[in-house]
Amino acid sequence: MDNQANAPKVLKESKNKIVVDFERTSLKERLRLKYLNISYAGMLVWRFFRFLLLMGVSYVILYPFFSKITSSFMSAEDFVDVTVKLIPKYPTLDTYKAIIVDLSYFKALFNTALLSLVSALLQMFICCIIGYGFAKFKFRGSKLLFAFVLLTMIVPHSTIKLSLYMKFKYFDVLWLTKLLGGGVFPWLDIIPEAETGMFVNGTSLDLTNTLWPLAILSLGGLAFKNGLYIFMMRQFFKGVPDELEESAYIDGYGIMKTFFLIVIPLSVPMMITVFLFAFSWQWTDEFYTGLFFSKTKMYLLPHLVGQVPRSLDTQYAGQSLFEAAIQNTIGLMIIVPILVVYLFCQRFLVEGIERSGLVG
């Protein structure tokens, strides 16, 4: 009898369906069991602290930007006023105006954009090609060559600073220029302002203040952090299954055709990642701009750093603080263009790295 009472009561029965009524724990009870226990509380606490930590780190990352932005709107009076902390009392656009007019910001912006675009595009393609070679082909000496790729990453800049400068100041590969005997190459003149094609003693080319030093370094996969890009591309291509290319070979494609028609379209996210790195690191690079480009001949964004616009150069109590704020504003104006590029590309950054399975 008892058994009968506990058994589920059939409410409705048809050929395909059966509706049963049984004693269910009440909703309140179920919610209590689910949410009011130690592990759920622990998870909540963990989630809370995790979120707090992320917020904190984001604050540390973003705070310098906020302080730079607000101090860029501050006028000279704000820096002697002790009550002003973050929000300017006398907001002004003078700092921006002075930087754009006195320091000819747009000229530097154009030159830097051209330089970064050219070298980033070259580096993207070259590193893609080299990385593919290392990932998919077995040939004698490939391990040694890859060790050299890593070596180019490890050698500190200052070790090769002097000799790099001398190399491109008196550029002469395989005595070619010596053979040509000091003619004038008008096609070397990429940027009109830059003085190019100058022969020193008729035996070598002065390539400083042109795009050539960076273009040549990029073409050889030797420019800033190219070792990292080659490594990234290699890891990416190692993750691409060999069967893909094999089937292309069977269909009659050659190695080149396979690479350009099958492999390149696959690797777009990774290439955009490399492009983003190359572009933004070239953009803010000080080493090469300081080495190969002089302020008067090829004016670039990094040259702005350390300058004080003439119209803001005044003598008063908070002057050095004001100058620090001007430097911060210059930094902000250098960063903002690549931040915009980053916001457009960041989707590919994570996607490219994730899909690459940068792991091998």
Next chain:
Amino acid sequence: MSTKAPKRRRAASLDKRKARGGYLFVLPFILGLILIYFPVIIDSFRYSLSSMTFQDGAFKITFIGLENYQEALFVDTSYVKTLMGGIQSLIVDIPAIVIFSLFIAVILNQKVLGRAVFRTIFFIPVICATGIMESIAAATSSYNDYIADQGQSINTGALESGGFQMNAEKITQLFENMKIGTELADFVVGAVNRISGIIDRCGVQMLILLAALQSISPSIYESCSIDGATTWETFWKITLPMISPMILVSAVYTVIDSFTSESNQVMAYINNKYSEADGNTLSAAMAWMYFGIIILIVMVVVAVMQAYVFYQRRDN
């Protein structure tokens, strides 16, 4: 036998063709290495062994042997000191960077509210915290230190690079009151002061580790949870061994990146020497010694970590 021979030859020719393809793809790098990089390296070594003077519109290079190295090590007192200081601070920073980036990568790999936004923010330093920005930050923070030293009460709050200078003072006070050794207090203050620097240098490592975490198959975690492993156990027994090769990569990258970054004090010192008159070749000598130390440290890191790295066996 006779039917097999031509087959084998054809296979060899395919290999050869693929090898040729490999050379073709790597050719730009080989050319760059032979035409630009090796000459530059050799020149640099030669310069470090000579002195350079500018005469009649041309550079004159004379061989002087190991004089530059001797001067760097024994005459220039601050070089060795800077080198030691630089290496010390980097040895503290490098584990901090690797552990922090691993931690953040693990968190960003979980389902967090606003994960996409956090990722976007966290990778900003990857593109921004290089070159110029570091030097601007260094310039303004040294200025802030100067203000703090002078005890002037001018408004520094607006310009602090990370907003941590004030907190450091408070922490120092806290430790002084607690009567703990000053070394520990100094260490903590140093670490807190460097937090923003450490975060700024974590970007690429975070990307590498995040990619590594993504590549672990979810089915492993599934089977672990079925066997009753907790998240904590899973992290130590599964996650960490699986991504250990990439932890090695990011550790090596951290070493290289922090040793060769322009904001590094040794690099700054060498660059200063470079811009001094007659300091050109001396700076090359210093940089060569520095390079030797970097190679040594990279080798030590790889050797130590190699013992703990777990390699999953792969088919090919």
